[in-house]
Amino acid sequence: xxxxxxxxxxxxxxxxxxxxxxxxxxxxxxxxxxxxxxxxxxxxxxxxxxxxxxxxxxxxxxxxxxxxxxxxxxxxxxxxxxxxxxxxxxxxxxxxxxxxxxxxxxxxxxxxxxxxxxxxxxxxxxxxxxxxxxxxxxxxxxxxxxxxxxxxxxxxxxxxxxxxxxxxxxxxxxxxxxxxxxxxxxxxxxxxxxxxxxxxxxxxxxxxxxxxxxxxxxxxxxxxxxxxxxxxxxxxxxxxxxxxxxxxxxxxxxxxxxxxxxxxxxxxxxxxxxxxxxxxxxxxxxxxxxxxxxxxxxxxxxxxxxxxxxxxxxxxxxxxxxxxxxxxxxxxxxxxxxxxxxxxxxxxxxxxxxxxxxxxxxxxxxxxxxxxxxxxxxxxxxxxxxxxxxxxxxxxxxxxxxxxxxxxxxxxxxxxxxxxxxxxxxxxxxxxxxxxxxxxxxxxxxxxxxxxxxxxxxxxxxxxxxxxxxxxxxxxxxxxxxxxxxxxxxxxxxxxxxxxxxxxxxxxxxxxxxxxxxxxxxxxxxxxxxxxxxxxxxxxxxxxxxxxxxxxxxxxxxxxxxxxxxxxxxxxxxxxxxxxxxxxxxxxxxxxxxxxxxxxxxxxxxxxxxxxxxxxxxxxxxxxxxxxxxxxxxxxxxxxxxxxxxxxxxxxxxxxxxxxxxxxxxxxxxxxxxxxxxxxxxxxxxxxxxxxxxxxxxxxxxxxxxxxxxxxxxxxxxxxxxxxxxxxxxxxxxx
Amino acid sequence: xxxxxxxxxxxxxxxxxxxxxxxxxxxxxxxxxxxxxxxxxxxxxxxxxxxxxxxxxxxxxxxxxxxxxxxxxxxxxxxxxxxxxxxxxxxxxxxxxxxxxxxxxxxxxxxxxxxxxxxxxxxxxxxxxxxxxxxxxxxxxxxxxxxxxxxxxx
Numbered sequence: 066x067x068x069x070x071x072x073x074x075x076x077x078x079x080x081x082x083x084x085x086x087x088x089x090x091x092x093x094x095x096x097x098x099x100x101x102x103x104x105x106x107x108x109x110x111x112x113x114x115x116x117x118x119x120x121x122x123x124x125x126x127x128x129x130x131x132x133x134x135x136x137x138x139x140x141x142x143x144x145x146x147x148x149x150x151x152x153x154x155x156x157x158x159x160x161x162x163x164x165x166x167x168x169x170x171x172x173x174x175x176x177x178x179x180x181x182x183x184x185x186x187x188x189x190x191x192x193x194x195x196x197x198x199x200x201x202x203x204x205x206x207x208x209x210x211x212x213x214x215x216x217x218x219x220x221x222x223x224x225x226x227x228x229x230x231x232x233x234x235x236x237x238x239x240x241x242x243x244x245x246x247x248x249x250x251x252x253x254x255x256x257x258x259x260x261x262x263x264x265x266x267x268x269x270x271x272x273x274x275x276x277x278x279x280x281x282x283x284x285x286x287x288x289x290x291x292x293x294x295x296x297x298x299x300x301x302x303x304x305x306x307x308x309x310x311x312x313x314x315x316x317x318x319x320x321x322x323x324x325x326x327x328x329x330x331x332x333x334x335x336x337x338x339x340x341x342x343x344x345x346x347x348x349x350x351x352x353x354x355x356x357x358x359x360x361x362x363x364x365x366x367x368x369x370x371x372x373x374x375x376x377x378x379x380x381x382x383x384x385x386x387x388x389x390x391x392x393x394x395x396x397x398x399x400x401x402x403x404x405x406x407x408x409x410x411x412x413x414x415x416x417x418x419x420x421x422x423x424x425x426x427x428x429x430x431x432x433x434x435x436x437x438x439x440x441x442x443x444x445x446x447x448x449x450x451x452x453x454x455x456x457x458x459x460x461x462x463x464x465x466x467x468x469x470x471x472x473x474x475x476x477x478x479x480x481x482x483x484x485x486x487x488x489x490x491x492x493x494x495x496x497x498x499x500x501x502x503x504x505x506x507x508x509x510x511x512x513x514x515x516x517x518x519x520x521x522x523x524x525x526x527x528x529x530x531x532x533x534x535x536x537x538x539x540x541x542x543x544x545x546x547x548x549x550x551x552x553x554x555x556x557x558x559x560x561x562x563x564x565x566x567x568x569x570x571x572x573x574x575x576x577x578x579x580x581x582x583x584x585x586x587x588x589x590x591x592x593x594x595x596x597x598x599x600x601x602x603x604x605x606x607x608x609x610x611x612x613x614x615x616x617x618x619x620x621x622x623x624x625x626x627x628x629x630x631x632x633x634x635x636x637x638x639x640x641x642x643x644x645x646x647x648x649x650x651x652x653x654x655x656x657x658x659x660x661x662x663x664x665x666x667x668x669x670x671x672x673x674x675x676x677x678x679x680x681x682x683x684x685x686x687x688x689x690x691x692x693x694x695x696x697x698x699x700x701x702x703x704x705x706x707x708x709x710x711x712x713x714x715x716x717x718x719x720x721x722x723x724x725x726x727x728x729x730x731x732x733x734x735x736x737x738x739x740x741x742x743x744x745x746x747x748x749x750x751x752x753x754x755x756x757x758x759x760x761x762x763x764x765x766x767x768x769x770x771x772x773x774x775x776x777x778x779x780x781x782x783x784x785x786x787x788x789x790x791x792x793x794x795x796x797x798x799x800x
Numbered sequence: 801x802x803x804x805x806x807x808x809x810x811x812x813x814x815x816x817x818x819x820x821x822x823x824x825x826x827x828x829x830x831x832x833x834x835x836x837x838x839x840x841x842x843x844x845x846x847x848x849x850x851x852x853x854x855x856x857x858x859x860x861x862x863x864x865x866x867x868x869x870x871x872x873x874x875x876x877x878x879x880x881x882x883x884x885x886x887x888x889x890x891x892x893x894x895x896x897x898x899x900x901x902x903x904x905x906x907x908x909x910x911x912x913x914x915x916x917x918x919x920x921x922x923x924x925x926x927x928x929x930x931x932x933x934x935x936x937x938x939x940x941x942x943x944x945x946x947x948x949x950x951x952x953x954x
Contacts, residue, residue: 139899139936273895280900281891281907283835283876289901290834298829323816341829342838343821415839415847415901415935465837465901466935505840706895710941714898717937740844740933749926751939 115245117207117253119172120200121150127228127242129156131197134166134173134182135189136437137276138414138464138471139714140769141707142189144274146197148703149190152267153201153260156241157228163275165461168439179553181440185472185592187670187767190703194765199257206258207251211244212237262762268703276463287465288419289502291433296421296498297326297338299485300345300507302352304334306361306733307512307587311335311354318351328352331484333477338485342502362587363733366517369586370406373519373540377404381538381580382558385568388576393534397525401615403608405522406794407541407600408727410515410593411743416465417508418478422486423498424450430457430486434479435464437471441549445476449483468718469592473513474548477589478503509743510735514728515593516542516563520604524574530616532627534576537567537604542590543583558583562592566601566667566774571634572609572627588730594718598669598774603795606665606778611791620664620782621647628666633698636759637675638666640696644757645677657684660691663782665775672771673698673759676716678752678779682787686800690720690752690780695772697756700763708768709756715772716754721746723777725796802864804871806831807878819865824848826864827875835876835904839933846932849905850875856912858931876904883911886952890945898936906932910946919950 113122113130122130131147143163151161166173170182176192205225212230213220216237224231230239262268279285304310314335316328324344329336337348394400421433430446436459447454464471482501489497503511518541525533544562545554554561559568559581568579593599613623621642628635642648642664651660659682666675676695682688695712702708725744729736737743781792790799802813811831822841827833827850836859839847843861850859851874852867867873887910890896897903906929913920913928920928925946934942 139897141898273892274897276900277892277895277897278888280897280903281888283904283907285900286834287837287901289838290828292832292834323818341825343818343825343829347818347820413935415837415845415899415933417838464899466899468935502838505842505845710895710898710938713940714936714938717939718935721935721937739842740840741842745933745935746937746939747930747933748939748942749930751937751943754940 115204115249117204117248118200120197121154121204123204123241123245123248125242125245127160127240128162129154129160129228129241130162130164132166133163134175135193136184136435136461136464136467136471138184138435138437138467140189140711141274141704142184143276144272145190145703145707146193147275148267148272149194149197150201152265153198154205155225155227155266158267158272160228160241161275168436168443168457168459170440174440183438183440183472185437185469187672187770189767190765191671191767198259202257202259203254206254207248208241208244210251211248212239215247262701269701269705271706272704274707285463287416288421288433288435288462289416289465291421291462291500293421293423293498295496296500297340298342298345299336299338299482299499299501300342300349300504301331301333301481301501302335302349302354303507303511304356304361306358306363307589309356309358309361312357313355315353318353319348322348322351329485329488331481331488333481333484336485338499345502346504361733364586365731366408366729369517369730370519372584373517374404376540376582376584377519377521377538381540381582383578383580384559384564385577385579388534390534390536390576390578393576394523394525394536397533398528399526399615400523401526401611402521402523403611403791403793405520405600405604407518407603408729408795409517409588410599410722410726411509411728411737412468412470412593413509413740413743413745414464414466414468414470417503417505418470418511419500419502420479420482421498421500422479422482424486424490424495426495428452428456432457432459432479433462434459435467435471436461437464437467438473441474442476442479446479446483449480450487468594469596470513473591474550475513475589477511477513505740506738509738512589513591514588515599516544516590518600520600522604522608524608524612526612526616530618532572532574532612535570535574535578537579538581539563539567539579539601540582540584541600542586542588544590544592544596546583562597564601565597566669567597567605570605571631571668572624573630574627594715595669595770595773598667599722602665602667602669602774603778603781606667606775607781607791607793610663610782610785619648624666633673634666634668637673637696637698638664640757640759641675641677641694644696644755645679645694647677651679654681658682659787661783661785661787663779663784663786665779665782667775669771669774671766672768674712674771674775676775676779678776678783680780680783680787682784682799688784688799689750692753692755693776693779695754695756696759697768697771698759698761699768699771700761700765702758703765705758708758711768712756712772713754715770716776717746717751719773719776720780723780723795723797724750727796802867803869804867804873806833806873807875813864817864819863821864822860823850823862823864823867823873824859827859833875833877837901837904839902845902846905846909847902849908849932851879851908851912856909876908879908879911881911881915882953883914883949886949887911887914887945889952890948894941894945894948896938896941896945898938902932902934906934906942910942910949913946914950914953918953920946
């Protein structure tokens with residue numbers, strides 16, 4: 066391979082331009098500071114002299130570095146984790162920095178995932194809560210012990226506030242930085258006293274996000290921004306249908322494209338490697354690839370849903386069964402039945418999937434990625450390269466959104482990049498960093514969608530309008546089957562992620578039966594922000610609304626009577642209803658407009674959310690969401706403003722799907738490709754959102770996902786209130 | 801050989817850089833200015849918003865050949881107007897960013913709006929900002945922060 070040559074930009078530019086710009090021009094390999102740090106795998110904490118545990122480093126320069134084992138993909142994780150440490154440590158917020166942890170499950174495993182490191186299921190704060198409180202408190206105790214020895218005073222007479230250790234009686238003070246070196250030789254305390262929650266200084270109050278500045282001035286570094294010496298950018302021609310393979314390809318049209326370096330065949334397609342993205346993409350687009358479609362999937366969405374509908378006529382694997390629901394319904398005074406359709410959904414994070422991989426001479430595999438599932442990806446890459454997992458080093462960068470997409474047990478885009486790097490290594494081109502960049506179109510058509518689902522619901526009411534029996538059948542692909550998560554998540558043919566939110570229906574019904582069909586299809590599926598609840602919250606919460614209407618009861622009153630054993634569901638519902646002015650008439654719309662209000666309540670990831678949606682339906686049957694009132698119980702709100710931000714964002718993400726989200730297949734081809742045909746919520750459609758947090762002393766639970774699944778059913782119920790029409794197919798269309 | 805000015809610095813671009821190269825990739829890959837982001841490549845998401853001759857434009861769909869010689873390009877790295885400063889301060893104060901990937905584009909679009917309209921209405925904000933997607937849906941805060949910045953600008 067040629068040495069990297071940057072000949073596309075004139076040297077005259079270098080001579081005339083000044084400063085950093087010229088360095089970029091002449092070298093073409095200007096490396097952002099953060100990426101350089103990542104390359105050295107020793108980010109920013111060279112000065113740390115006191116590392117009492119895996120999560121806290123204190124430097125002689127008085128900085129406190131909190132090591133985040135979790136990915137910051139937008140949910141405020143870096144800020145929240147640092148808040149917990151800083152509080153127990155009594156650090157000043159201004160001295161706190163955050164850095165991403167390396168991949169090492171022995172120190173950084175997700176305690177709710179067992180031995181694996183990763184971020185997902187809204188667990189970052191929940192699993193770290195006690196661990197990081199102890200980490201901060203231990204560091205504090207060691208600093209206090211150091212000061213006590215130095216000043217020869219009892220530790221109990223020392224106080225710590227805002228990063229300053231004080232002995233008031235003798236008026237002596239020391240900063241953490243001044244004590245750090247000596248603190249390193251203190252024994253780690255065996256018993257750690259945690260704060261009384263009434264003494265929290267940051268938890269439950271407002272702490273600014275640690276990443277807002279860098280994300281407002283363009284300096285935050287994402288994988289897309291990584292630039293390493295000698296790096297090549299790869300753009301890949303992928304088969305148009307799932308299951309197709311390369312038969313042959315003609316790269317003659319690629320010859321001579323400025324900046325292109327080579328074309329390589331890999332299992333997932335044909336990759337064009339170039340000095341820059343545009344050259345690689347131009348080359349990719351010029352390739353002529355013949356695809357072997359012998360094993361290609363050529364189905365269409367309409368066929369898939371029709372097959373699901375057919376499957377739903379037969380009993381499935383039982384997810385929950387209490388009492389004799391069929392018999393109860395057969396004897397009911399009134400029976401209601403409904404069927405629901407949910408399309409595939411793409412995650413469509415703003416940053417299309419990408420990663421950088423470099424194979425070093427000693428077989429170390431170094432990865433730069435918005436890394437959501439370290440242990441899984443380490444094992445997948447180790448297996449692929451035939452090395453031990455420890456040889457896979459992962460630099461975790463900010464992710465420009467993920468919503469689950471970067472936590473793929475199949476490690477799809479990582480293995481694609483690895484395949485390219487392996488081809489280079491076999492051609493004696495080790496040490497060349499390969500940056501795989503997917504275009505938006507590549508990203509949207511690559512699969513790993515929220516699975517399409519079909520549900521049927523059937524319930525009986527007695528003469529007084531009480532539910533006597535409830536039958537819920539779900540049909541949709543299993544996410545966990547065939548992955549390392551199968552043994553933990555799939556029991557007796559039931560993938561827990563398919564039925565979560567349905568098999569744990571909170572409403573008191575005397576007989577319930579929930580069953581599931583998990584058809585296998587070649588369309589790859591994956592968790593998508595709030596996973597099973599994305600569909601189960603919709604079907605259960607709109608169906609309970611139908612039952613309330615059939616029983617001629619107010620939707621809140623009807624739910625209230627059935628939630629006696631679920632006080633946290635009840636409390637969020639009551640709060641949302643109160644704050645929304647439930648029961649009071651809505652201000653009327655303009656002439657020809659109809660307005661309505663709808664409610665939904667749902668628990669996911671052990672957090673409880675209720676939302677009231679106010680909608681205006683226009684004469685032409687289009688509608689707009691005017692306001693969403695949201696109540697959330699997530700235990701202790703570590704950062705209440707971030708809880709509000711996550712409810713706002715989760716609602717917006719759920720609304721995108723409710724209003725327009727659908728990936729459809731026609732003859733095996735994904736019909737959508739970009740944001741023009743897979744629209745997402747924009748600011749002109751974004752409703753006012755009011756978030757109310759239930760005060761709680763319970764341990765914190767997650768907020769990244771639980772806001773998402775509630776808005777679509779609340780909206781559908783609001784549309785019913787406005788128009789009398791029940792919408793049971795997503796996205797919601799009245800016309 | 802096209803000459804453009806990026807953040808007031810002269811950049812001469814060799815004639816062997818293809819004319820269909822979008823400005824976005826000139827900035828990112830040749831000039832190593834990575835603050836401007838790739839999101840869609842077809843001018844529908846706004847992540848690549850820069851100012852071209854002072855007007856917000858989509859760098860992903862602005863080819864090198866279409867840029868007139870001597871054009872002034874301003875990116876997030878070089879945008880130092882009082883409106884940009886006010887927008888960035890408001891963005892921080894209200895913790896607008898979540899994943900942050902779209903925010904360079906949001907900031908450039910919002911500052912351009914404020915330069916044109918000191919007291920934007922909700923309708924003005926919709927018109928100026930609807931082209932800028934945010935998949936984290938930070939929209940309530942984007943709206944509030946634009947108003948905050950407007951207030952700070954006096």
